[in-house]
Amino acid sequence: MPKLVRRGIEVEEQFTWVDEINPAEGLPTGAIWVPLVSWLNHHAACLAHSAPVGVYLQPEEDPALLLPTLQQVSAIAVCFPAFHDGRGYSTARLLRERYGYTGELRAVGDIGQDQAYYLAQVGFDSFAPHDETRVAGVLRGLQDFSDGYQSTWARPLPYFLRRHEKP
Amino acid sequence: MYQYDEFDRRVVRERVAQFRDQTRRFLAGELSEDEFRVLRLQNGLYIQRHAPMLRVAIPYGVLSSRQLRELAGIARDFDRGYGHFTTRQNIQFNWVELPKVPDILERLAEVDLHAIQTSGNCIRNTTTDVFAGVAADEFVDPRPWCEIIRQWSTLHPEFAFLPRKFKIAVAGSAQDRAATFVHDIGLHMQRNAAGEIGFKVIVGGGLGRTPMIGDVVREFLPAPHLLTYLDAVLRVYNRFGRRDNKYKARIKILVKAMTVAAFAAKVEEEWAHLKDGPATLTAEEIQRVAQAFVVPQYETFTQPDAAFQTALTEVPAFARWVKRNTHLHKQQGYRAAILSLKATGQAPGDLDADRMEKVAEWAQQWSFGEIRVSHEQNLVLPHVAERDLFTLWQAADAVGLAHPNAGLLTDIICCPGGDFCSLANAKSIPVAEAIQHRFADLDYLFDLGDIALNISGCMNACGHHHVGNIGVLGVDKNGEEWYQITLGGHQGPDASLGKVIGPSFARAAMPDVIEKIIQVYVERREPEERFLDTFRRIGIDVFKERVYAKAS
Ligand code: SF4
Numbered sequence: 001m002p003k004l005v006r007r008g009i010e011v012e013e014q015f016t017w018v019d020e021i022n023p024a025e026g027l028p029t030g031a032i033w034v035p036l037v038s039w040l041n042h043h044a045a046c047l048a049h050s051a052p053v054g055v056y057l058q059p060e061e062d063p064a065l066l067l068p069t070l071q072q073v074s075a076i077a078v079c080f081p082a083f084h085d086g087r088g089y090s091t092a093r094l095l096r097e098r099y100g101y102t103g104e105l106r107a108v109g110d111i112g113q114d115q116a117y118y119l120a121q122v123g124f125d126s127f128a129p130h131d132e133t134r135v136a137g138v139l140r141g142l143q144d145f146s147d148g149y150q151s152t153w154a155r156p157l158p159y160f161l162r163r164h165e166k167p
Numbered sequence: 168m169y170q171y172d173e174f175d176r177r178v179v180r181e182r183v184a185q186f187r188d189q190t191r192r193f194l195a196g197e198l199s200e201d202e203f204r205v206l207r208l209q210n211g212l213y214i215q216r217h218a219p220m221l222r223v224a225i226p227y228g229v230l231s232s233r234q235l236r237e238l239a240g241i242a243r244d245f246d247r248g249y250g251h252f253t254t255r256q257n258i259q260f261n262w263v264e265l266p267k268v269p270d271i272l273e274r275l276a277e278v279d280l281h282a283i284q285t286s287g288n289c290i291r292n293t294t295t296d297v298f299a300g301v302a303a304d305e306f307v308d309p310r311p312w313c314e315i316i317r318q319w320s321t322l323h324p325e326f327a328f329l330p331r332k333f334k335i336a337v338a339g340s341a342q343d344r345a346a347t348f349v350h351d352i353g354l355h356m357q358r359n360a361a362g363e364i365g366f367k368v369i370v371g372g373g374l375g376r377t378p379m380i381g382d383v384v385r386e387f388l389p390a391p392h393l394l395t396y397l398d399a400v401l402r403v404y405n406r407f408g409r410r411d412n413k414y415k416a417r418i419k420i421l422v423k424a425m426t427v428a429a430f431a432a433k434v435e436e437e438w439a440h441l442k443d444g445p446a447t448l449t450a451e452e453i454q455r456v457a458q459a460f461v462v463p464q465y466e467t468f469t470q471p472d473a474a475f476q477t478a479l480t481e482v483p484a485f486a487r488w489v490k491r492n493t494h495l496h497k498q499q500g501y502r503a504a505i506l507s508l509k510a511t512g513q514a515p516g517d518l519d520a521d522r523m524e525k526v527a528e529w530a531q532q533w534s535f536g537e538i539r540v541s542h543e544q545n546l547v548l549p550h551v552a553e554r555d556l557f558t559l560w561q562a563a564d565a566v567g568l569a570h571p572n573a574g575l576l577t578d579i580i581c582c583p584g585g586d587f588c589s590l591a592n593a594k595s596i597p598v599a600e601a602i603q604h605r606f607a608d609l610d611y612l613f614d615l616g617d618i619a620l621n622i623s624g625c626m627n628a629c630g631h632h633h634v635g636n637i638g639v640l641g642v643d644k645n646g647e648e649w650y651q652i653t654l655g656g657h658q659g660p661d662a663s664l665g666k667v668i669g670p671s672f673a674r675a676a677m678p679d680v681i682e683k684i685i686q687v688y689v690e691r692r693e694p695e696e697r698f699l700d701t702f703r704r705i706g707i708d709v710f711k712e713r714v715y716a717k718a719s
Contacts, residue, residue, distance in 0.1 A: 083202070083205070083328070084205050084288065084328045085328065085410055086325075086326065086327060086328025086329060086405055087405060087406055087410075089324065089325045089326070089327070089328070089405070090325055090402050090405050090406050091406075093325055093402075098440055112202075114185075114189060114202075114206055117324070118322075118324040118325075118327050119324075121324035121325075122324050122325050144181065144185045145178070145181050145182075145185075145322065146177065146181065147174070147177070147178070148178065148322055148324065149178070149318045149319060149321060149322075149323075150319060150323050150324065150325075150446070151444065151445040151446040152324055152325075156445050157445055158319075158394075158445060158446050159174060159318075160318075160448075160449070160452040160455075161445065161449070161452075163174075163452075163455075
């Protein structure tokens with residue numbers, strides 16, 4: 001089972017990654033990740049599935065499409081085909097801050113130590129680098145900064161509103 | 168000046184530690200060249216023709232004497248004893264060694280300087296009017312707002328991986344000395360009828376391959392909403408800006424593709440959700456930052472300084488320098504003094520460590536310990552009493568920093584070009600030098616008056632050639648260096664982009680070509696008319712005819 005980081009600890013992946021589903025042939029057994037299009041097109045089949053179904057989004061996909069069924073997904077993943085494509089950061093904030101999603105939000109793909117902190121700030125709480133050897137780096141990267149100026153999902157109050165608090 | 172507190176320092180220190188580890192992993196082979204490139208660029212580190220280049224941020228162009236001394240020390244200890252001031256009010260060191268960069272960053276951090284986001288596809292150093300806070304024609308001091316933007320943009324987690332670089336400029340006076348119309352976002356400080364401070368927001372200007380003048384997307388943004396609105400603009404850009412083609416990835420392309428109205432509507436829609444959220448600025452925070460820019464303890468001068476007046480009449484060279492290189496000040500009896508880094512024979516914007524230290528000392532003595540870097544690549548001492556100008560001038564003249572050419576034809580804005588930059592099509596420094604040699608006669612230069620000549624070594628336009636009254640662009644013609652000329656560019660409230668005059672020229676021909684252009688101006692100008700105004704009145708054809716006339 002591939003390794004990943006969830007809520008600060010290293011765990012093994014329990015879901016199967018599915019590229020496309022065909023309800024006529026039945027869904028794979030066990031927990032699965034399905035693409036957004038499959039989720040939307042075969043919604044009933046997904047709901048009828050006996051195990052959890054997570055939905056993954058590509059960088060260009062609009063998270064608003066998930067809004068009507070947000071309560072029904074078991075988890076959401078956002079794909080980072082290339083780490084320098086930063087669209088997924090905005091996707092995460094929209095899901096968390098605008099649409100009020102509270103379940104697992106996973107960053108998947110070309111991510112590692114040097115993205116982990118930013119990803120965690122915008123709303124990701126699980127991290128699955130395509131390259132498993134990066135898992136240890138992700139855990140380190142989460143500690144890169146102890147604080148920041150901005151209002152983020154992880155720290156809604158910007159520093160200027162917390163200036164007077166004692167550390 | 169804004170003073171870092173413990174929090175500001177901690178952010179910078181943690182960034183240095185992060186970069187030290189990234190460098191270590193790269194050198195150990197744990198990070199690939201491609202991975203490291205993006206990371207090092209976000210820390211201002213380029214790999215150039217001869218060596219890596221480190222670009223250090225000078226937030227909105229403001230430096231203390233202590234900081235300038237440290238820059239001098241770094242130039243000496245890690246470079247070849249000099250630095251290059253850029254058109255974005257930063258400084259570059261052209262000869263650093265990669266493994267030593269973390270040490271340089273640590274030295275910078277000791278004086279509250281850093282290289283965060285000085286390159287890469289992220290929000291860059293915010294720039295402003297070099298005379299911010301002192302200009303006589305200013306209605307709101309832009310510096311506190313620049314500092315607020317600096318903090319907001321520093322390591323903003325949502326916007327570290329934008330489609331392309333992103334530059335913000337803020338102007339606080341009608342003159343717009345910050346070129347806000349050619350930035351990704353330009354902010355014009357305003358007061359509404361009720362006297363409240365706010366911003367006119369201009370989006371989508373830029374130079375480079377597709378130069379464009381920005382469009383107004385919001386006439387008045389009340390100041391407390393600055394950050395939520397910037398978040399909205401950046402989010403729309405981050406999500407919808409093109410990423411398939413780096414030449415079409417700037418926000419200007421998105422704005423044009425969507426149309427300004429649709430883009431503005433999209434931003435408003437996004438902003439509706441963010442408005443009044445936690446990032447809304449409080450009166451207390453605005454006050455806290457503004458207080459950092461305290462007015463120095465100026466002396467009160469009730470009448471003109473007699474010795475200054477005498478020197479003006481008795482020493483023509485001094486009078487000339489005062490006329491060209493000092494700027495009117497809010498405070499009676501004070502001036503902002505421009506130290507020209509454009510003497511003939513030196514690369515525009517370059518300054519050696521010894522003279523950096525001298526400038527730091529003069530600032531301490533005569534300018535409340537403060538120095539500014541102008542986007543014309545000169546240094547400015549922002550608060551010099553008229554009484555002290557003569558002594559300053561003598562000191563500056565003794566080390567070649569009193570060249571009285573601010574704003575004149577030889578005050579050339581010039582990118583590092585083919586001598587350093589690996590992207591260059593052509594060298595730019597030797598062209599600047601040849602032109603400076605041709606126009607060495609100061610009386611003649613004075614008579615010509617304000618002419619902005621800007622040179623870039625390639626389409627990336629770091630030398631802002633599109634907004635030079637005379638713009639020079641290095642082009643590659645079958646492996647040879649040629650130069651294309653544009654006329655009529657201008658930065659300011661009535662900004663315009665230069666028009667190409669015609670086929671390009673070989674380097675050797677450049678001084679002659681510039682001379683012909685100047686001749687047309689001299690023949691056709693009306694009394695007191697600037698080059699730009701003559702050009703706007705008579706058009707490009709007259710210039711074209713002269714420049715391309717066959718020798719008879
Ligand atoms: S304009 Fe081109 S040549 Fe000049 S510094 Fe920029 S990238 Fe290099």
